[in-house]
Amino acid sequence: MSGASFRYLVKEGFRNTWTNRMMSVASICVLLSCLVLIGSASMIFLNINSLVQKIEDENxxxxxxxxxxxxxxxxxxxxxxxxxxxxxxxxxxxxxxxxxxxxxxxxxxxxxxxxxxxxxxxxxxxxxxxxxxxxxxxxxxxxxxxxxxxxxxxxNTDLAKKLAKLSNGISIISIVIIAVLFAISLFIISNTIKLTVYSRRLEISIMKSVGATNSFVQLPFVVEGIILGVVAGALSLFAVWGIYELAISRFSDVFSSIGLVPLNFVDYALPMLGIFVAIGIVSGVGGSLITMRKYLTKEGSEISAV
CATH class of the missing domain: 3.30.70.3040 (Alpha-Beta Plaits)
Structure with a gap:
């Protein structure tokens, strides 16, 4: 693929994102919801782990x-x-x-x-x-x-053993929940993109009929997936930030009663942004590739029949 073709397909990805903005917004909203859940769960577990660490330091x-x-x-x-x-x-x-x-x-x-x-x-x-x-x-x-x-x-050996088990349990639970939420986000975004691909099956059929390669057809969708992932990741960060600050202000008395000093979100904002964008891109691109591969392998049946 030449440089000119690559630039053209990248531009097509941006253009298609805007042209199909309703589906793009739907995809962003779905991915944003999953990332907000992941981010909120992460901040909860980080604060719990901070409390456990504080108790450990006193033991x-x-x-x-x-x-x-x-x-x-x-x-x-x-x-x-x-x-x-x-x-x-x-x-x-x-x-x-x-x-x-x-x-x-x-x-x-x-x-x-x-x-x-x-x-x-x-x-x-x-x-x-x-x-x-x-x-x-x-x-x-x-x-x-x-x-x-x-x-x-x-x-206090007994307390030490209990704290060690609690700390390990928190780590395992947080990893499982985040992994499940990531799998759900990948599944949902894949199905959302499937609708986008289905609505544009005529366009894909024409491209294939004139000899376009699979990579030529897929690249604009991959670019769309990257765009959706970046936008959803950035919006999710601000959403989690807002929810976290609201929760701190509403439950400040509860935190004080259990001796918990909430973590400063700013300290975790940049790593969380990177993780959100990475998850968004993987979900968007992965969903696009999975869905496109399914349709492109059916060349001559569903697509060519349109």
Missing amino acids: VIMVYVDDEATDADIDEMGIQLNKINNVQKIEFVAKEDAWAEQIATMDEAQAEFFTETTDEIPLPDAYKVTVKDLTKFSDTVKKIKKLDHVYTVRQ
Whole structure:
């Protein structure tokens, strides 16, 4: 195919999109609806995952240091904790700071009583350890307990296991739902394009009768599919954005009550736009090619019979 023919077919794709604008609008609306569902589901799962991540970050291991440990021993323990593979970060909590925080949580009378009657701080120094992978939580605790000068370890293994399962479940559910919605969008857009092809079967028949190749016939439809995909992807982004901001404003009290800080949509706008446009193009072009292949393979029957 020459460059002139290619440019001609691309122009035909743009012209046909406008000429058949009612079908184009219908295709865009169908694809937009599916993409809005995909985008909305994605933002819901991202926020849920953010909440789970927040709970995971708070599910730390408290490693209390033996009172007989020297400053050098405490520093060495910090070094050994950082060497454990599954440890993401550690934070030293001095017993003076921990005791001050404990006093701050008491009412005035209790705080005064403990301050006056306590000569020595009844708390040990400690390390707050955050892990990377909750599925390895138990193994990490076992390694920590083997370190020197560890007085005791406070942790919640059951919660860690539940959070790990919840996180994996959310990932699996989100992938399945998005995949199902994508398959539905491909099916619907394919059927919508099928109507377009059917309404233009005479045009296709004439092109085939004068010797046009399959690629020559298909290219304008492919261009139409790309145009519809790009337009639907861009419109879907703004639609999801609007719905998301509206939901945040309406349910702000609910989010506050469960300690959820909604994600900033702007941070995900550009990747989502790219994904939407990609899905739109794949759906549009895929639907066009699937439908056109079906009709072109029936040359001499349905098409030539028109």
